[in-house]
Amino acid sequence: MNQQHNRQNGADVMKIDVGAVIKARAPRFSRFIPGFVVRWLERFICQDQLNEMLSVNRGLRDADFCRGVLKHLNITVDVKGAENLPPRDNRRVTVVSNHPLGGLDGMALIDWATAYWGGGVKFVVNDLLMAIEPLSGTFIPVNKLGSQSRNSLGQLDRAMAGDNPVIIFPAGLVSRRGDDGQIRDLKWQKMFVAKSIQYERDIIPVYFNGHNSSFFYKFARLRKRLGLKFNIEMIRLPAEVFRCRDARFEIVIGKLLSWQELKDDCDYASKAEHIKRVVYSLGQI
Secondary structure, three states, X not given: OOEEEEEEOOEEEEEEOHHHHHHHHOOOOHHHOOHHHHHHHHHHOOHXXXXXXXXXXXXXXXXXXXXXXXXXXXXXXXXEOHHHOOOOOOOOEEEEEOOOOOOHHHHHHHHHHHHHHOOOOEEEEEHHHXXXXXXXXXXXXXXXXXXXXXHHHHHHHHHHHOOOOEXXXXXXXXXXXXXXXXXEOOOOOOHXXXXXXXXXXXXXXXXXXXXXXHHHHHHHHHHHHOOOOOOHHHHHHHHHHHHOOOOEEXXXXXXXXXXXXXOOOOOHHHHHHHHHHHHHXXXXX
């Protein structure tokens, strides 16, 4: 959802307003949308709760914003396997993880990585998420649906060539429940392997232990059965965030994979699937 910006106590305050977004995006049709539909959408995306969270964390940016959100929701994140991490001065690493939650997992990883390596952590995300302005200094936008712009590719290459840790969800999309009942990522894209080898970055596999509600997965399966291409279940993600209030998650860190070992074979797609299996094996530890 787009966000409006107001001034409050000298700080920039974001506010989500579904009605204003509809009027701005579809001015000719907005007057035909009944008020109860707008109010239903506001409740469905938890507009009031989102605005409260944004207000509480006004003025915070990047890792501080992530930490503020986690604190606001009283979320605890345990870390297992920290002994597998390289020395703190080895910042040129690519952290790859499964993507079970669709929001809080990314914030938790940014918070954890910043606590370990310090500032400058970067996160590769769908370009639509650049609307989350407090995280714009951390996010590196990529286009998941269309062709990459020259500017987008340039930002990614500069980040990979730089000295800061880069976090990536190789699946791009949130995990789904398969026919076997298991909650797993969809196919992992090979880009993270190619770029890590190109820029001589070791890869740190990470498993994030968490899941969304059964409703989210049922909604996704229904959408798929109906033949709808657009992932409409994504509008459920704000509610999933607040469902996690008082939750406890776990980050499991695996052994570092050196770029020198990965470069021996140019089959990047197979390597991506292998690393995906390594990540999910961490969930069994």
